[in-house]
Amino acid sequence: MKKERISNNVIRRLPMYLRKLDDLIYHGIDRISSGELGKQMGLTPSQIRQDFSYFGEFGQQGYGYRVAELREQMARILGMNKGYTVAIVGVGNLGHALMQNFGFEEQGFRLVAAFDQSSEIIGKVISGVPVYDSDELVDWLKQHPTDIVVLTVPRSIAKSMAETIANCGVRGIWNFTNTELGLDKSDVRVENIHFSDSLLTLGYFLAEQDNSETDKK
Amino acid sequence: MKKERISNNVIRRLPMYLRKLDDLIYHGIDRISSGELGKQMGLTPSQIRQDFSYFGEFGQQGYGYRVAELREQMARILGMNKGYTVAIVGVGNLGHALMQNFGFEEQGFRLVAAFDQSSEIIGKVISGVPVYDSDELVDWLKQHPTDIVVLTVPRSIAKSMAETIANCGVRGIWNFTNTELGLDKSDVRVENIHFSDSLLTLGYFLAEQDNSETDKK
Numbered sequence: 351m352k353k354e355r356i357s358n359n360v361i362r363r364l365p366m367y368l369r370k371l372d373d374l375i376y377h378g379i380d381r382i383s384s385g386e387l388g389k390q391m392g393l394t395p396s397q398i399r400q401d402f403s404y405f406g407e408f409g410q411q412g413y414g415y416r417v418a419e420l421r422e423q424m425a426r427i428l429g430m431n432k433g434y435t436v437a438i439v440g441v442g443n444l445g446h447a448l449m450q451n452f453g454f455e456e457q458g459f460r461l462v463a464a465f466d467q468s469s470e471i472i473g474k475v476i477s478g479v480p481v482y483d484s485d486e487l488v489d490w491l492k493q494h495p496t497d498i499v500v501l502t503v504p505r506s507i508a509k510s511m512a513e514t515i516a517n518c519g520v521r522g523i524w525n526f527t528n529t530e531l532g533l534d535k536s537d538v539r540v541e542n543i544h545f546s547d548s549l550l551t552l553g554y555f556l557a558e559q560d561n562s563e564t565d566k567k
Numbered sequence: 568m569k570k571e572r573i574s575n576n577v578i579r580r581l582p583m584y585l586r587k588l589d590d591l592i593y594h595g596i597d598r599i600s601s602g603e604l605g606k607q608m609g610l611t612p613s614q615i616r617q618d619f620s621y622f623g624e625f626g627q628q629g630y631g632y633r634v635a636e637l638r639e640q641m642a643r644i645l646g647m648n649k650g651y652t653v654a655i656v657g658v659g660n661l662g663h664a665l666m667q668n669f670g671f672e673e674q675g676f677r678l679v680a681a682f683d684q685s686s687e688i689i690g691k692v693i694s695g696v697p698v699y700d701s702d703e704l705v706d707w708l709k710q711h712p713t714d715i716v717v718l719t720v721p722r723s724i725a726k727s728m729a730e731t732i733a734n735c736g737v738r739g740i741w742n743f744t745n746t747e748l749g750l751d752k753s754d755v756r757v758e759n760i761h762f763s764d765s766l767l768t769l770g771y772f773l774a775e776q777d778n779s780e781t782d783k784k
Contacts, residue, residue: 557646
């Protein structure tokens with residue numbers, strides 16, 4: 351694998367390539383050119399070739415990409431073959447929904463434990479995963495080195511919980527709390543889910559439509 | 568407002584600008600140059616000036632941008648001043664979480680109704696919003712023209728529900744079902760939430776770390 355510094359924009363496109371490749375496989379397409387792939391994804395062929403070039407030689411001049419092979423490479427690049435372990439902290443509605451419906455296994459991750467402070471849910475097993483008492487979190491993480499924590503606690507305790515978790519050797523936090531966790535100086539990687547981005551994108555398109563209709567009048 | 572065709576990449580950056588501007592306001596910063604804004608967002612100054620140029624003249628040569636003013640413009644571009652109406656279809660764990668925690672009002676949207684088929688939840692009021700029977704959805708939408716539907720139903724009924732909704736004059740669907748809704752030929756705009764994208768980005772960084780440590784050995 352080449353060792354160039356890869357930009358964030360390229361990295362953020364990788365999961366989109368994966369989704370597109372899954373979609374192509376689903377539709378029985380086993381070969382695609384960078385031109386056609388670009389067309390379907392709103393990218394230029396040269397951008398696609400450039401993106402892939404960071405990771406090796408995937409396509410073949412005049413032949414294009416073998417979809418299944420490229421999908422496998424992409425999954426490998428995204429760590430899906432590593433079986434990274436995941437714990438969920440906060441089993442409210444959102445944590446619950448992720449445990450029941452997200453499908454960590456399909457993405458190559460292993461959800462191994464959940465934590466909450468509510469006695470109503472501690473001790474339950476959701477989708478095969480036990481819910482433990484949050485008070486046991488620190489001890490548990492020390493005994494069970496865990497790659498990723500999904501943070502779905504209330505916003506008010508998000509920062510303090512993130513700091514606690516970061517001190518227990520967790521490598522990544524998937525942050526659903528809609529709060530900046532302020533772990534900038536830590537070597538824990540944080541990925542934030544910003545629900546509002548896509549709602550506001552809808553807002554943009556609706557407003558654009560409304561404005562152009564007003565202009566026509 | 569200029570009428571050039573604006574690329575999807577630009578549109579997807581708009582909510583990020585909004586978040587950054589909110590963050591600057593929170594930190595008491597009232598003026599910023601395109602250079603500094605670019606640095607903080609991982610964009611070039613010329614990219615930022617180019618992005619904004621589609622919507623008008625915001626900055627001032629040698630002075631930069633007035634943060635509060637730019638934030639207001641950005642909110643307007645994203646339709647946050649329009650009071651678009653929203654209904655949630657599917658009040659399972661995820662729908663419930665959005666009703667309780669998302670804060671539609673803060674984003675300028677009005678959540679007016681929710682629908683579910685479970686008798687356990689029909690008739691309840693969550694965060695001030697009534698939950699109606701899904702069987703009443705079509706009639707209700709016809710009587711209450713609604714801009715956006717949040718789709719949080721189980722995957723198995725996502726497509727049929729989306730088609731029903733699209734036929735009731737809804738303008739946008741915010742799709743949490745992790746399924747392509749296949750409304751391509753409809754004039755309903757769909758925005759998909761892809762949770763997995765950011766988890767896989769975490770996977771990428773962890774795998775990169777692991778691979779470079781292996782290389783060192």
